[in-house]
Amino acid sequence: MSAVPSTVPSAAAFKVPGFWRRALHHRSFVIGGVLTLLLILAAAISLVWTPWSPYEMNMAHKLKPPTAAHWLGTDTFGRDVASLLLVGARASILVGVIAVGIGLVAGTALGLLAAARRGWVEEAIMRFADFSMAFPAILSAIMMTAVFGAGIVNAIIAIGIYNIPTFARITRASANAIWSREYVAAARACGKGGFAITMQHVLPNISAVLIVQSTIRFAIAILAEAALSYLGLGTQPPQPSWGRMLSEAQTMMFQAPLLAVFPGMAIALAVLGLNLLGDGLRDLLDPRLARAR
Amino acid sequence: MSLFLFKRFITLIATLIGASVIVFLVLEILPGNAAQMLMGPDASPEAVAALATKLGLDQPAWARYWHWIGGLLTGNLGDSYAYSTPVIELILERLTLTVPLALLAMAFTTVLALLVGVTAAARHNKLGDVGLMGLTQVGIAIPNFWFAILLILVFSVQLQWFSAGGFEGWDDGVLAGLKALLLPALSLAVVQAAILARITRSAVLEVMREDFVRTARAKGVSQRAVLWTHVLRNALIPVITVMGMQFSELLAGTIVVENVFYLPGLGRLIFQAISNRDLVVVRNCVMLLAAMVVIVNFVVDVLYAVIDPRIKASDI
Numbered sequence: 001m002s003a004v005p006s007t008v009p010s011a012a013a014f015k016v017p018g019f020w021r022r023a024l025h026h027r028s029f030v031i032g033g034v035l036t037l038l039l040i041l042a043a044a045i046s047l048v049w050t051p052w053s054p055y056e057m058n059m060a061h062k063l064k065p066p067t068a069a070h071w072l073g074t075d076t077f078g079r080d081v082a083s084l085l086l087v088g089a090r091a092s093i094l095v096g097v098i099a100v101g102i103g104l105v106a107g108t109a110l111g112l113l114a115a116a117r118r119g120w121v122e123e124a125i126m127r128f129a130d131f132s133m134a135f136p137a138i139l140s141a142i143m144m145t146a147v148f149g150a151g152i153v154n155a156i157i158a159i160g161i162y163n164i165p166t167f168a169r170i171t172r173a174s175a176n177a178i179w180s181r182e183y184v185a186a187a188r189a190c191g192k193g194g195f196a197i198t199m200q201h202v203l204p205n206i207s208a209v210l211i212v213q214s215t216i217r218f219a220i221a222i223l224a225e226a227a228l229s230y231l232g233l234g235t236q237p238p239q240p241s242w243g244r245m246l247s248e249a250q251t252m253m254f255q256a257p258l259l260a261v262f263p264g265m266a267i268a269l270a271v272l273g274l275n276l277l278g279d280g281l282r283d284l285l286d287p288r289l290a291r292a293r
Numbered sequence: 294m295s296l297f298l299f300k301r302f303i304t305l306i307a308t309l310i311g312a313s314v315i316v317f318l319v320l321e322i323l324p325g326n327a328a329q330m331l332m333g334p335d336a337s338p339e340a341v342a343a344l345a346t347k348l349g350l351d352q353p354a355w356a357r358y359w360h361w362i363g364g365l366l367t368g369n370l371g372d373s374y375a376y377s378t379p380v381i382e383l384i385l386e387r388l389t390l391t392v393p394l395a396l397l398a399m400a401f402t403t404v405l406a407l408l409v410g411v412t413a414a415a416r417h418n419k420l421g422d423v424g425l426m427g428l429t430q431v432g433i434a435i436p437n438f439w440f441a442i443l444l445i446l447v448f449s450v451q452l453q454w455f456s457a458g459g460f461e462g463w464d465d466g467v468l469a470g471l472k473a474l475l476l477p478a479l480s481l482a483v484v485q486a487a488i489l490a491r492i493t494r495s496a497v498l499e500v501m502r503e504d505f506v507r508t509a510r511a512k513g514v515s516q517r518a519v520l521w522t523h524v525l526r527n528a529l530i531p532v533i534t535v536m537g538m539q540f541s542e543l544l545a546g547t548i549v550v551e552n553v554f555y556l557p558g559l560g561r562l563i564f565q566a567i568s569n570r571d572l573v574v575v576r577n578c579v580m581l582l583a584a585m586v587v588i589v590n591f592v593v594d595v596l597y598a599v600i601d602p603r604i605k606a607s608d609i
Contacts, residue, residue, distance in 0.1 A: 127308075130304075130311070131311035131312050134584075136541050137545070139583065142564075142567060143316070146320060147323050226436055227437075230552075246442060253442070253457075254450060264435075264436065264439030264443070267434075267439065271433075271436075272430060272433075275433060276430065
């Protein structure tokens with residue numbers, strides 16, 4: 001019952017003259033792009049500099065409100081919250097990149113295979129995707145954790161596996177639309193095989209759909225990692241993580257309520273940025289959708 | 294209609310079997326020797342072998358799978374290692390919290406989303422529409438467990454209207470129980486309502502362009518009546534599709550939110566079972582949640598046909 005688009009926007013749209021001019025006038029794209037850049041910048045800066053060491057505990061200065069020395073205050077162990085937030089951005093980006101990478105590579109390969117081979121191969125891949133849809137990200141991660149133990153690596157693998165069926169479905173639907181095009185029939189008539197057509201014609205023409213979907217799944221991966229770390233199943237101490245900061249802040253809600261505000265805001269801004277960027281890209285790469293919205 | 298139902302039912306059974314195979318492979322085969330895992334690395338080989346025999350781990354995998362499925366069908370899910378209680382009793386007890394919580398959250402989601410979505414569509418491209426859609430973008434980005442913490446900060450810590458967590462059960466009356474579930478349900482609902490509101494708005498805008506809407510307006514039917522009766526009914530298909538998918542997100546969300554509010558539901562049971570390495574409980578709880586997701590999607594598909602009788606078996 002999946003809707004197969006009649007046309008699929010191509011990543012070549014990035015090279016169309018005027019794309020970036022239009023992009024810079026698109027509100028969602030600009031706000032999303034700025035927020036996403038800030039997230040990347042925070043993670044990059046934390047590699048070389050943080051106001052204080054995020055691992056250094058100072059019980060004499062614990063639970064301090066924001067001051068000139070500690071811009072966002074200190075936590076239960078006297079660690080600088082701003083430094084923890086900067087380093088925490090690394091965990092979010094790491095999980096997002098690898099988990100989306102796993103889903104993108106494996107899901108796209110399965111979706112392309114399903115579209116190219118059709119028949120029982122397509123049926124088997126799609127039914128497998130159906131089964132996997134029964135397991136939301138948290139549930140997949142819980143199964144992985146129950147077997148292999150808690151940790152960032154298992155969390156990444158679980159979120160990545162959860163992404164596979166989504167990418168497989170989207171790739172197959174978009175690839176099917178390309179396979180029905182006349183230029184694919186022409187390529188076939190020229191004697192090109194299924195693999196060559198997939199790599200030369202299908203994949204480049206569905207790349208925009210995959211780029212848009214990747215930004216959306218990136219945001220979902222950040223949320224899933226934060227939730228798992230909040231539960232103690234994701235990033236482990238002493239590595240800072242926004243989800244774990246929230247979990248620690250919850251125990252101090254009466255003494256230092258602000259501690260619970262900053263990490264949540266960081267997660268929300270990162271997710272908002274990626275969602276807006278995805279929306280913007282979708283509008284710019286497929287103007288028909290923008291008109292429909 | 295009956296062929297449509299039959300085909301969907303066959304798909305439902307196949308999906309349930311597929312999901313059960315995945316759960317069994319991941320939680321029964323992948324861990325290797327579950328007895329060793331339970332007893333720890335220092336346990337003697339004899340003790341591990343004795344526990345393995347007691348747990349039936351010396352039998353072939355297919356026999357263990359068959360035994361588990363038989364147990365699922367008859368309600369005999371075995372005993373919890375950690376609690377030494379039948380798993381079915383543990384699950385049934387926890388469901389009295391998780392099911393009402395998920396349903397309450399779904400009810401909040403639906404009411405909020407329809408109100409926001411239809412209101413925004415009625416004010417298309419005006420200030421109200423832009424403002425509401427901006428709010429939904431923020432709503433989608435907020436992690437539900439953070440929103441839960443913010444609700445506790447405001448309504449429990451500052452205003453002291455609600456308790457910060459815990460659930461006394463339904464013995465003190467339905468109202469007291471619902472009051473304890475109100476903040477958790479709201480925190481689950483807001484994010485999903487934001488997503489659903491955007492879908493509702495798009496679907497309503499799509500239907501508002503149809504000829505029959507113009508005809509109804511031309512015949513003098515009020516804008517409000519057109520929106521809430523003619524338009525909304527025809528816009529429900531995409532809305533219900535997303536609601537079906539959202540119920541699975543709500544169920545998964547209960548795992549996190551129950552932990553924020555220290556609610557003794559199914560989510561917290563799974564979480565505690567993982568800490569205790571109680572794989573029997575984890576396996577059955579995960580299967581139950583997955584089955585609920587699949588069954589809700591089945592019900593949604595059936596609802597399509599009720600709402601829009603043009604949908605036939607050939608459409609699936």
